[in-house]
Amino acid sequence: MRSPLADLRARLPELMPRDRSRLRRRIDGTEKMKDAGRRAKVAEEIAAEVGAAERRVERRRAAVPAITYPAELPVAQKKDDILEAVRDNQVVIVAGETGSGKTTQIPKICLELGRGVLGSIGHTQPRRLAARTVADRIAEELGTDLGETVGYKVRFTDRSSDGTLVKLMTDGILLAEIQTDRLLRQYDTLIIDEAHERSLNIDFLLGYIREILPKRPDLKVIITSATIDPERFSRHFGDAPIVEVSGRTYPVEVRYRPVTDPDDPSADPDRDQIQAIIDAVDELGREAPGDVLVFLSGEREIRDTAEALTKHLAKQRGTSEVLPLYARLSAAEQHRVFQSHRGRASSCRRTSRRRP
Numbered sequence: 001m002r003s004p005l006a007d008l009r010a011r012l013p014e015l016m017p018r019d020r021s022r023l024r025r026r027i028d029g030t031e032k033m034k035d036a037g038r039r040a041k042v043a044e045e046i047a048a049e050v051g052a053a054e055r056r057v058e059r060r061r062a063a064v065p066a067i068t069y070p071a072e073l074p075v076a077q078k079k080d081d082i083l084e085a086v087r088d089n090q091v092v093i094v095a096g097e098t099g100s101g102k103t104t105q106i107p108k109i110c111l112e113l114g115r116g117v118l119g120s121i122g123h124t125q126p127r128r129l130a131a132r133t134v135a136d137r138i139a140e141e142l143g144t145d146l147g148e149t150v151g152y153k154v155r156f157t158d159r160s161s162d163g164t165l166v167k168l169m170t171d172g173i174l175l176a177e178i179q180t181d182r183l184l185r186q187y188d189t190l191i192i193d194e195a196h197e198r199s200l201n202i203d204f205l206l207g208y209i210r211e212i213l214p215k216r217p218d219l220k221v222i223i224t225s226a227t228i229d230p231e232r233f234s235r236h237f238g239d240a241p242i243v244e245v246s247g248r249t250y251p252v253e254v255r256y257r258p259v260t261d262p263d264d265p266s267a268d269p270d271r272d273q274i275q276a277i278i279d280a281v282d283e284l285g286r287e288a289p290g291d292v293l294v295f296l297s298g299e300r301e302i303r304d305t306a307e308a309l310t311k312h313l314a315k316q317r318g319t320s321e322v323l324p325l326y327a328r329l330s331a332a333e334q335h336r337v338f339q340s341h342r343g344r345a346s347s348c349r350r351t352s353r354r355r356p
Contacts, residue, residue: 004043005031008050016118017185017218019053056162060117063149063163065142067108073101074246081243082109090213091221091240095230097247102224103193104137107150107166110189115220116165119188124171126194126202128154128327129334135159135168136335157331171201183212189220195233196225210237273301274308281309281346285320291345299326302348309346325349 002010009027012020026046033039069076075096085092086109096102103125110121125131135152144150151160152168160167171192178184190209195202209221223233227244234240271279281292296302306324313320323337325347337347 004040004047008043008046011050011054014057014118015050015053016057017183017188017216018119018181019049019056021183021185023050023053057117060163060165063165064111064117065144065149067112067142069105069108070101070141072248073105074099074248075101075105078243078245079105079109082106083113085241085243086110086115086220086222087113089241090217090219091223091237093230093233093237093240093242094222094224094245095227095242096224096245097226099248100245101248102245103134104141106191106222106224107138108142110191110220110222111165115189117188118218119186120160120164121166121189121191122174122184122187123166123168123191124174124193124205125168126171126197126199128170129325130194131168131170132157132331132334135166138166138168171199171205174205175201178208183216184209184219185216188218189222191222191224193224194226195223196228206233206236213237274305277305278309278312281313291347294346294348296348296350298350299328302326302350306348309348313346321345323347 005027009024012024012027015023023046026042026049030039030042030046033042069079075082082092082094094102094106107116107121107123110116115121123134125134131152131154135150136146139146139148139150142149146152147159147161148163150166150168151158151164153160153173154170155172174184174190177186184190192202192205192209195206206223213219213221221237223237223240225233230242230244234242277294281294284290284292294305296305302324306322310322313322323345325334325337326349337345337349
């Protein structure tokens with residue numbers, strides 16, 4: 001006949017990793033007690049905590065929503081391959097170009113596998129804006145309110161809770177959490193997105209995660225990258241399998257606006273970058289309807305260009321809107337670029353800076 005403490009120990013594998021580790025230490029300490037009465041009393045307390053931890057898991061399992069996938073996304077065609085790879089391997093590399101849908105659909109694939117119940121699915125993004133908008137999109141596709149099943153955490157803002165199954169965050173937030181959670185026990189799955197950008201944060205995370213994997217055999221890790229040398233990431237994780245996903249592209253027409261007057265090549269027009277952008281927006285405005293996306297190198301350039309465009313378009317008395325987009329804007333201001341609107345929208349946003 002097993003002791004009560006042995007029975008409690010047998011229930012630990014079905015708990016969340018953070019509860020499992022904490023309660024295992026309590027059981028180990030209780031087994032060393034010589035006073036039988038004291039040992040029995042503490043065992044009762046541990047039994048109550050194990051029961052509460054089991055109910056926490058059941059609530060999380062019940063919170064998993066119905067999952068569907070947009071058929072038009074290329075990643076949906078590779079869903080079964082990704083499911084199989086994640087199920088059978090601790091680390092998987094998913095390589096796919098922009099538009100494949102990997103960022104929004106891989107967390108849903110993990111949920112379908114049963115991940116996110118014993119620990120959250122941690123999903124990192126290089127930028128705060130991406131963390132917020134991706135969380136919003138996944139929550140919308142799952143039919144849940146942002147901050148519940150799907151949440152996000154960025155600097156100064158935390159829209160996640162103990163019940164969150166999918167948690168979007170920046171690379172820097174995950175790095176900060178390592179200080180108080182060395183083995184990242186609050187997660188049962190980690191998705192390191194856009195790893196090809198090779199920031200210092202991403203490089204450190206990839207090295208650190210590789211070191212803790214032997215201590216966390218229950219942890220699944222998915223590295224997503226563009227199709228730029230995914231084999232390098234595979235080798236870093238002991239030849240982890242690579243699943244390649246095709247991208248979804250749209251036709252692009254390249255135009256070059258003349259710098260000089262074609263009728264007088266020797267003339268030097270007084271036109272700076274902002275005026276060139278205004279001219280380009282005017283040219284597009286005379287053609288088919290649609291929004292305009294302007295990429296600029298920094299916040300100051302975005303604000304200056306947006307201000308100039310706003311003044312210029314106001315003279316035309318049209319319905320166009322100018323929407324700046326950069327990290328220091330409030331979440332509400334950033335969300336405006338994703339809302340429906342009348343007329344043409346010109347969005348000025350920052351370019352991505354990538355290391356070679």
